Amino acid sequence: MPADISATAAGAWKLGDLTVNRLGFGAMRITANPDREVAIRVLRKAVELGVNHLDTAAFYRSPGGTLGVGEGPVRFANELIREALSPYPEDLVITTKVGPGVDERGFYNATTPAELRSQVEENLRQLGRDHLDVVNLRIMKKPGESISDRFGWLAELREAGLIRHLGISNVRPEHLDEAQAIAPVVCVQNSYAIDTHREDDTFLPLCGERGVAYVPFFAIAGAERESGPTVDHTKALEALAAAHNATPAQIRLAWTLHQGDHVLAIPGTGNPAHLEVNIAAGALKLTTEELATLG
Numbered sequence: 200m201p202a203d204i205s206a207t208a209a210g211a212w213k214l215g216d217l218t219v220n221r222l223g224f225g226a227m228r229i230t231a232n233p234d235r236e237v238a239i240r241v242l243r244k245a246v247e248l249g250v251n252h253l254d255t256a257a258f259y260r261s262p263g264g265t266l267g268v269g270e271g272p273v274r275f276a277n278e279l280i281r282e283a284l285s286p287y288p289e290d291l292v293i294t295t296k297v298g299p300g301v302d303e304r305g306f307y308n309a310t311t312p313a314e315l316r317s318q319v320e321e322n323l324r325q326l327g328r329d330h331l332d333v334v335n336l337r338i339m340k341k342p343g344e345s346i347s348d349r350f351g352w353l354a355e356l357r358e359a360g361l362i363r364h365l366g367i368s369n370v371r372p373e374h375l376d377e378a379q380a381i382a383p384v385v386c387v388q389n390s391y392a393i394d395t396h397r398e399d400d401t402f403l404p405l406c407g408e409r410g411v412a413y414v415p416f417f418a419i420a421g422a423e424r425e426s427g428p429t430v431d432h433t434k435a436l437e438a439l440a441a442a443h444n445a446t447p448a449q450i451r452l453a454w455t456l457h458q459g460d461h462v463l464a465i466p467g468t469g470n471p472a473h474l475e476v477n478i479a480a481g482a483l484k485l486t487t488e489e490l491a492t493l494g
């Protein structure tokens with residue numbers, strides 16, 4: 200592992216007026232370990248190594264959150280972020296998502312302005328902020344689902360100063376059209392990896408043409424999704440990893456970052472060693488021929 204690992208190696212992108220390094224960090228995994236000191240160490244180390252784009256959600260919590268794992272007292276990702284990093288560095292951009300929520304009813308999806316506002320306020324409270332840098336509207340992508348109403352309500356909260364920039368998540372191109380007719384969109388966050396959800400092969404460049412960041416999740420997990428990292432790598436990927444003295448996870452991240460300057464990586468981990476490996480992947484350069492072998 201090089202001694203000078205830095206999240207700056209893969210370059211930067213602007214989310215509206217906020218500049219972020221393309222190699223960021225996803226906070227969904229930091230609640231999995233009951234040892235909160237480890238989570239705090241991972242978050243501080245990420246920032247120390249140049250990460251200035253964190254992805255989170257108020258419903259990232261253990262036990263009982265998205266991952267449904269863990270034991271002991273409830274640990275919220277947002278509260279760990281606050282404990283680890285507040286007062287926040289000036290260049291730190293925290294992206295969160297609303298739509299799904301957890302309350303005394305269990306998981307629910309916000310369908311009213313009041314529910315969305317309360318999710319925004321919950322993020323503000325947990326993070327200890329007076330506004331949120333970027334908020335994604337995360338939908339369930341049911342057939343024919345429109346986002347106009349919900350995105351419009353979030354646009355009103357943006358106008359009111361609670362949100363700086365808006366994005367959308369788990370969406371199709373028609374949702375980007377709908378959202379952009381209402382307010383500026385700085386990012387699209389979808390599930391996409393070298394071997395999953397390649398239906399976004401045309402959506403990804405479309406985002407680039409419109410100056411919108413494309414932020415894939417599950418780049419390492421692939422088809423295993425919440426369960427953990429996939430080990431189902433092609434021979435070509437394993438060969439490339441060996442040739443670069445890298446791990447398959449690093450090649451997956453490098454492939455992600457090579458899909459366009461507007462593509463931002465947000466690998467998630469609660470493991471300090473994986474964090475360094477993932478940030479180091481930002482410096483991996485793959486040739487056109489190598490990318491072609493990966494398909």
Ligand SMILES: NC(=O)c1ccc[n+]([C@@H]2O[C@H](COP(=O)([O-])OP(=O)(O)OC[C@H]3O[C@@H](n4cnc5c(N)ncnc54)[C@H](OP(=O)(O)O)[C@@H]3O)[C@@H](O)[C@H]2O)c1
Pocket residue numbers: 224225226227228254255296337368369388389415416417418419420421424425426427428446448449465466467468469470473474476477
């Ligand atoms: N918008 C949405 O609907 C949505 C949905 C899901 C996730 N997200 C966001 O996207 C982020 C990324 O997704 P993700 O965290 O689920 O998936 P990921 O980054 O693709 O993979 C994370 C999984 O891989 C493991 N891992 C991480 N680095 C590794 C390495 N170098 N070598 C081996 N294993 C490694 C992690 O376990 P360890 O902890 O043991 O390292 C974890 O099990 C999330 O953290 C979250 O912020 C958004």
